[in-house]
Amino acid sequence: MDMKAKHKHFEMLVRSFSSELYRFGYGLCHNSAQAEDLVQETYLRAWKSFDSLREANSARAWLYTILRRENARIYDRQRPEARAPEALPDVAVRGNDTSVEALVLRKQLNELKMEYREPLMLQVIAGFSTEEIGDIMNISANAVMTRLSRARRMLRESLQLEHMQHSTGTLG
Amino acid sequence: MNCLECRRELLIDPRNETAGLISHINNCQPCSHEREQLLALENTLESSFNIDVPEGLEDRVLEYSHDEKKSGKVQSGPFAGRVWQMAASIILGIGLLVYLGLNQFSPLSNAYALEATVINHITDELQYLHGSNDISEKKLGNIMTAINTRAMSDIGKLNYASKCQIRKNAGAHLITKGKSGPVTVLVMPGEHIDKEIKITSSRFDGAIYSTAYGSLAIVGEKGEYIPPIAEKMLQNIVPASI
Numbered sequence: 001m002d003m004k005a006k007h008k009h010f011e012m013l014v015r016s017f018s019s020e021l022y023r024f025g026y027g028l029c030h031n032s033a034q035a036e037d038l039v040q041e042t043y044l045r046a047w048k049s050f051d052s053l054r055e056a057n058s059a060r061a062w063l064y065t066i067l068r069r070e071n072a073r074i075y076d077r078q079r080p081e082a083r084a085p086e087a088l089p090d091v092a093v094r095g096n097d098t099s100v101e102a103l104v105l106r107k108q109l110n111e112l113k114m115e116y117r118e119p120l121m122l123q124v125i126a127g128f129s130t131e132e133i134g135d136i137m138n139i140s141a142n143a144v145m146t147r148l149s150r151a152r153r154m155l156r157e158s159l160q161l162e163h164m165q166h167s168t169g170t171l172g
Numbered sequence: 173m174n175c176l177e178c179r180r181e182l183l184i185d186p187r188n189e190t191a192g193l194i195s196h197i198n199n200c201q202p203c204s205h206e207r208e209q210l211l212a213l214e215n216t217l218e219s220s221f222n223i224d225v226p227e228g229l230e231d232r233v234l235e236y237s238h239d240e241k242k243s244g245k246v247q248s249g250p251f252a253g254r255v256w257q258m259a260a261s262i263i264l265g266i267g268l269l270v271y272l273g274l275n276q277f278s279p280l281s282n283a284y285a286l287e288a289t290v291i292n293h294i295t296d297e298l299q300y301l302h303g304s305n306d307i308s309e310k311k312l313g314n315i316m317t318a319i320n321t322r323a324m325s326d327i328g329k330l331n332y333a334s335k336c337q338i339r340k341n342a343g344a345h346l347i348t349k350g351k352s353g354p355v356t357v358l359v360m361p362g363e364h365i366d367k368e369i370k371i372t373s374s375r376f377d378g379a380i381y382s383t384a385y386g387s388l389a390i391v392g393e394k395g396e397y398i399p400p401i402a403e404k405m406l407q408n409i410v411p412a413s414i
Contacts, residue, residue, distance in 0.1 A: 004288055007295070011374050014233050019225045026223055036226060040236045047237055105213075106220050123185065124214070125221050130184065149183040156213060 006050060013059055014043055020125055021067055027121045028071045030110070041074065042067040064126065065136050068118075101159065108158040116151035119144050178203045186210035234375075235298050286363060286380060287371055289339055290389045294356050294376065300332045300347060301354045307333040307346075315344050317412065319361050321385055324408045339363065341386070352396040357405055358389040385411045 018039055025035035025042075045066050046053075053059060109117060122133045130148070134141040173181075173196045181193055186207060197204045294301075307330040315335050316322045319342050331354065332347035341362035348355050356378075365387050369380040378391030378398055388409060390402045 004291075008374060010237070011234060014230050014237070015374070018230045018233055022225050022229060023221055023223055027221060032226065036229060036232070039229065040233050043233050043237050102216050102220060105216050109217075109220060120217070121221060124217050145184045148185070149180065152183045152186075152210065152213065155217075156209075159213070 010043075010047055010050060013046070013063070017060055017063055018043075021063060023125050024064065024121055025067055025071065027117065027125070028068075028114075034074075038067055038070055038074070041070045045070065060126070061128065061132055061136055064122065064128075068136065104159060104162045105155065108155050108162075111158075112151060112154060116147050116154065119147045120151045123148060175200060175203055179206055182207055182210050186214045238295055238298050286339075286360075286365065286387070287369055290358055290371060290378075290380060290391060291373055291376065293336070293338065293345070293358065294391055297345065300334075300345075301356070303332040303347065305331055307331070312346075316359075316409070318342065319344055319359065320412045321359055321361060321409055322412050322414075324410055324414075327405060327408045348401065350392045350396045350398075350401060353393040355390060355392040355396060355398075355401055357401075357409075358391075359385075359409055360389065361386040363387045381406055383409070384414075 021039045021042060022035050025038035026032060029035055029038065042063055046063060053062060112120075118137065119133050122128045122136060123130075128136065130141045130144040133144045137144070173192045175196075178193060178196045178200070181188055181190075182203075197207055312323055312327075312330065312333050315333055318335050321344070328348050330346050330348050332345070334345050336343055336345040336358075338358060338360050341360065343361060343363075344357075344359040346357040346359065348357060360380075363386040365380060365382050367382065371378040371380065371389070371391055375394055376391050377394055377396055378389060379402065380387050380389045381402060383406065388402075388405060390398050390405060392398055392401070
């Protein structure tokens with residue numbers, strides 16, 4: 001690939017995937033400035049290893065893999081789990097879903113351990129298959145399925161519990 | 173598929189529509205209800221993750237990548253950055269000379285190489301695109317004199333002007349304002365072309381025009397209407413002897 005084609009291909013990747021990478025990055029670090037830095041560092045790393053990208057189809061999963069590594073490299077010491085969910089910055093949510101259920105779900109998502117939240121984000125945000133998520137996270141597809149299943153079960157139970165407490169509180 | 177298998181599958185992916193799963197759901201009311209509940213949860217999950225993306229993110233990523241590509245390092249001090257920039261320029265220069273040496277007899281190759289030079293020059297110096305300096309007539313006059321040209325009358329407000337190297341010759345890099353954003357004008361003495369060369373990239377639109385001293389490139393953001401700016405520049409930037 002000549003330099004001009006390489007530049008064009010790179011720009012196409014930036015235009016195509018920056019938004020979803022930002023959302024994934026935000027889900028990892030819960031900070032918009034850090035999420036943007038993550039996206040920038042991801043593309044910079046991608047550019048440096050661009051020649052090793054053999055298939056255009058695998059570029060998307062490759063970018064997610066890089067972003068995870070960058071997050072681990074740069075921000076692992078400040079894992080969001082260490083912070084109280086209430087203290088997390090608020091972010092405008094497209095679609096204006098301000099229902100109680102959505103607010104509670106956001107809180108529960110923040111409390112979900114990274115090992116469960118991450119495959120869930122890769123599936124919901126990016127639409128990756130369990131095999132692809134396994135490749136990105138370097139775990140088996142079976143492990144991905146177990147984590148996805150547990151993540152949804154935990155979220156649903158938390159929502160039900162919250163709903164019960166809310167109902168009891170209202171009645172009391 | 174039994175109910176246990178169905179619910180396990182649904183928890184892994186509620187949007188799963190495999191034949192076995194759908195067939196079971198169509199014949200099992202409790203599992204159908206379970207699916208509806210999980211799909212509702214899935215919709216809320218999607219909207220929770222679907223946060224607003226900062227405006228201009230892609231452009232900033234591209235700009236940052238260009239800056240860092242130029243410096244050759246992720247984090248570098250100003251001196252290290254300059255060394256890398258010089259090294260990159262030398263390598264690019266050698267590459268370009270070899271390329272031109274191999275293609276000097278082909279007008280098509282020359283046109284392509286000049287177009288690539290213009291695009292690379294602009295993308296390598298993206299940081300100047302949004303400059304807000306008001307360039308004085310005196311400064312512009314000095315730059316134009318240095319490359320044996322002159323700006324005859326008012327060529328409009330310039331936000332950036334600098335002498336630069338374009339292939340083998342000294343040229344001028346000017347930036348003015350168009351309707352869609354900044355417009356780059358590269359004055360390229362000695363770069364003679366047979367006919368107008370259109371420039372298109374994913375971000376920029378423009379053209380290179382033949383002039384008495386060489387050529388003049390006018391490049392704006394995608395969608396910028398270049399002809400009025402080109403006309404003004406072509407009329408007002410002339411060889412120093414006129």
